[in-house]
Amino acid sequence: MSFSKEPNHIDVLICGAGPVGLFLANELASFEINFRIIEKLDKHANFSKAIFVSARTLEILDNRKLIDPFLQNGVKVKQFVTYQNINKLFDIDLSSMDSLFPFALMNRQNKTQDYLIDALHKKKSMGIKNVPNVEFGMELIEYEEKDDHIIVVVKNVNSGKEEKIICSYLVGCDGVHSSVRKGRNDWIFEGRTLDNSWVVADLNIDYELIKDDQVTLFAAEGGHIAILPLDSRKKSFRIIGRVSEEHLTLDKLQKLIDEKTAPIKLKLTDPAWIANFKVSERVANKYRMGRAFLAGDAAHCHSPVGGQGMNMGIQDAHNLAFKLALVIKNQAINPDKILTSYEQERHPVGKSVVSGTSFATKMLSGKDFISICLRTFVAPFMFHVFPQFAFNFQSSLFQTDLKYFPETSDILHKYIPRSSPKNKLIKVGHYAPDGLLKKIFPQKNHDRLTLFDVFRSTALKHTLILFTLNKGVTADRNPLINTLLEIYSEYKRTITPIIISYQGTVQTADIPFTPFLEEGREQHIFIETKFELHEKYGITKEIGQQAFVLVRPDLYVASAVFENDVDKLKAFLKGYLVKLDRHS
Structure with missing residues (x-):
C-alpha cells in the first residue's frame, strides 16, 4: 500500500466535524494541543439537524467565550406547553431554572458548526499554536493501536489517496455509524432500534397557539408531535413526531398533523425539508478503549424527546478535553487514571439519558393504559401540585442537575468531612455554583x-x-x-x-x-x-x-x-x- 506522504505525528486525531468534534477541536486548540480534525463529508449540510441547546451547554459555551453568536442569533424558549387535543395538560416555566441562562435556545446545527469553525479561525488569527483547518472529504479507513501511539489510515474521498497518521490519541465524534467505534470488534453499541418511524420537518406554521418563545407538544396515542421555534421573524418551526408511514409529502404531513392536533387546525407551508428517520436507543459498552475514545452520538443515541443528544456530546467533549491536555502535557500523576475517569463519569450519564428519554417517549405516545394515565392525569397533577417535581423535571431535562460521584470516578477526592449536623460543604462532583x-x-x-x-x-x-x-x-x-x-x-x-x-x-x-x-x-x-x-x-x-x-x-x-x-x-x-x- 502506498501513501500520499510520510506519516506525521500529532497528539490527537478527531474523527468527525459535527458540533461535538468542533467543540472538542476548540478545546484542544485553547490548550495548544497538536491535533487534526477530519470529516468524511465534502461540506456541512445546509439543513439543520440538532437545534436544541440546553442551559448547561450554554454555560459551557459562555465559559469558553463561544456564546455570543448563539445568543445573538438563536431563539430563546421560555416555556414548554403540552396539549392533548385542545386541552392544556401542563406547562413548564423555565424562568425559575437554576442557571445563568434560564431558557432553552433553538439554534440550527449548521449555524452551530459555522460558529465553532469561526471560533477556530479566530484562535488561529490570535496566534494560538497548532490550530488546523477542518479537513473535509477525509474518511477514516482503519487504525491500529501500538504501545504509545495509534496508526490511522485515512482516505481522501475525492482523490482516493490514502494517508497514514500517527497520533497519541484518537477521538470518534463521527456519529451513530462511527468508523472509530466499528474499527474495533470489542466495541459494542448496545441497545435496540425501534420499529416505528419518525418525521422531522422545517416549515412555516401560522397559528396563534404556536408561539415562537415556547416548545409546544401535542400528546397523542400512537405518537406525540413536538413543535419547536426556528425563526420568530418568519414563523419558521420544526416538527418532530412519530408517524405510521415514511416518505411523507407536505399534504400527507398536513393530514397527519390534523389528526394529531384535532380540533386545532395548523396550516403548514413552505417546507425547507421533510425527512424520516428511525430512533435507536443505544450506548457503547465502553467510552474508552486504550488510546481511542468515543463522544457524542458515536457513544450514545436515543429518542429526540428532550433534545439532549448534541448537548450530551458537547459535555462529553468538555469532560474529555482537559484530561487529554493534562496527560499530553505531562501534568497528570497517573495518566491512565485520568483518562479512565472520562468513561467513569460520562458512561453512566449516557445510560441514564437513554433510559430517561425512552420512558418519556413511551409516556407521551404510548397506547397502553398506564401511558395514557401518566400523561393525562398523573403528570398534570404532579406539575400543578408539586412545584419541586416540576423543578426536578426541568433540571433533568436541561442537565443542570448533572453530577459525578467520587465512588465511581478515580479523580474525584474521596473526602468525607467530619460529621456535624451543621456541615453543608459542597459535595465533590457537583457543578460549581455561580454568584x-x-x-x-x-x-x-x-x-x-x-x-x-x-x-x-x-x-x-x-x-x-x-x-x-x-x-x-x-x-x-x-x-x-x-x-x-x-x-x-x-x-x-x-x-x-x-x-x-x-x-x-x-x-x-x-x-x-x-x-x-x-x-x-x-x-x-x-x-x-x-x-x-x-x-x-x-x-x-x-x-x-x-x-x-x-x-x-x-x-x-x-x-x-x-x-x-x-x-x-x-x-x-x-x-x-x-x-x-x-x-x-
Whole structure:
C-alpha cells in the first residue's frame, strides 16, 4: 500500500466535524494541543439537524467565550406547553431554572458548526499554536493501536489517496455509524432500534397557539408531535413526531398533523425539508478503549424527546478535553487514571439519558393504559401540585442537575468531612455554583462581576478557591493565605488560586500587602456583600471554618475541604497533578 506522504505525528486525531468534534477541536486548540480534525463529508449540510441547546451547554459555551453568536442569533424558549387535543395538560416555566441562562435556545446545527469553525479561525488569527483547518472529504479507513501511539489510515474521498497518521490519541465524534467505534470488534453499541418511524420537518406554521418563545407538544396515542421555534421573524418551526408511514409529502404531513392536533387546525407551508428517520436507543459498552475514545452520538443515541443528544456530546467533549491536555502535557500523576475517569463519569450519564428519554417517549405516545394515565392525569397533577417535581423535571431535562460521584470516578477526592449536623460543604462532583462578587481593586464602573466571570479567565486550569469567612486576606491576619500560596507555588502550571472574602473584612491596610501583588494577580482577590457564595458552597458562619474548593476546568468540584483538613487536600493533589519542580 502506498501513501500520499510520510506519516506525521500529532497528539490527537478527531474523527468527525459535527458540533461535538468542533467543540472538542476548540478545546484542544485553547490548550495548544497538536491535533487534526477530519470529516468524511465534502461540506456541512445546509439543513439543520440538532437545534436544541440546553442551559448547561450554554454555560459551557459562555465559559469558553463561544456564546455570543448563539445568543445573538438563536431563539430563546421560555416555556414548554403540552396539549392533548385542545386541552392544556401542563406547562413548564423555565424562568425559575437554576442557571445563568434560564431558557432553552433553538439554534440550527449548521449555524452551530459555522460558529465553532469561526471560533477556530479566530484562535488561529490570535496566534494560538497548532490550530488546523477542518479537513473535509477525509474518511477514516482503519487504525491500529501500538504501545504509545495509534496508526490511522485515512482516505481522501475525492482523490482516493490514502494517508497514514500517527497520533497519541484518537477521538470518534463521527456519529451513530462511527468508523472509530466499528474499527474495533470489542466495541459494542448496545441497545435496540425501534420499529416505528419518525418525521422531522422545517416549515412555516401560522397559528396563534404556536408561539415562537415556547416548545409546544401535542400528546397523542400512537405518537406525540413536538413543535419547536426556528425563526420568530418568519414563523419558521420544526416538527418532530412519530408517524405510521415514511416518505411523507407536505399534504400527507398536513393530514397527519390534523389528526394529531384535532380540533386545532395548523396550516403548514413552505417546507425547507421533510425527512424520516428511525430512533435507536443505544450506548457503547465502553467510552474508552486504550488510546481511542468515543463522544457524542458515536457513544450514545436515543429518542429526540428532550433534545439532549448534541448537548450530551458537547459535555462529553468538555469532560474529555482537559484530561487529554493534562496527560499530553505531562501534568497528570497517573495518566491512565485520568483518562479512565472520562468513561467513569460520562458512561453512566449516557445510560441514564437513554433510559430517561425512552420512558418519556413511551409516556407521551404510548397506547397502553398506564401511558395514557401518566400523561393525562398523573403528570398534570404532579406539575400543578408539586412545584419541586416540576423543578426536578426541568433540571433533568436541561442537565443542570448533572453530577459525578467520587465512588465511581478515580479523580474525584474521596473526602468525607467530619460529621456535624451543621456541615453543608459542597459535595465533590457537583457543578460549581455561580454568584455575585466585587473586585478588591475596583475599576470605574467595572467593580462587579460573577464567579463564572472569574472562571472564564481561569478556564484552562483548575481554580483553587479559598473561602475566608471573616478571617482576612493577608498572611498576618490569616495563616491559610500562606497555605494557598504554598499550594500555588507547587502547581502553578495547573492551578489558579483565588480568594473570596466578604465586605468589611478587607481593610484599606490590607491593600499593599495582598498576597498576589508580586505575581501581578491582585485581581484574584474578591469580596461579596451578601455572603451568598459562601453559603452556596457550604461555608457557613455557624461552622466558622474556612474552606478550600478545587474546581476543575469543566467547572465540576474536584475537592472541597475545611481548613482543619487541608493536609487531605494536599495529599489528593499529590496523587492527581504533577508538581512544578518535576519538569521545571
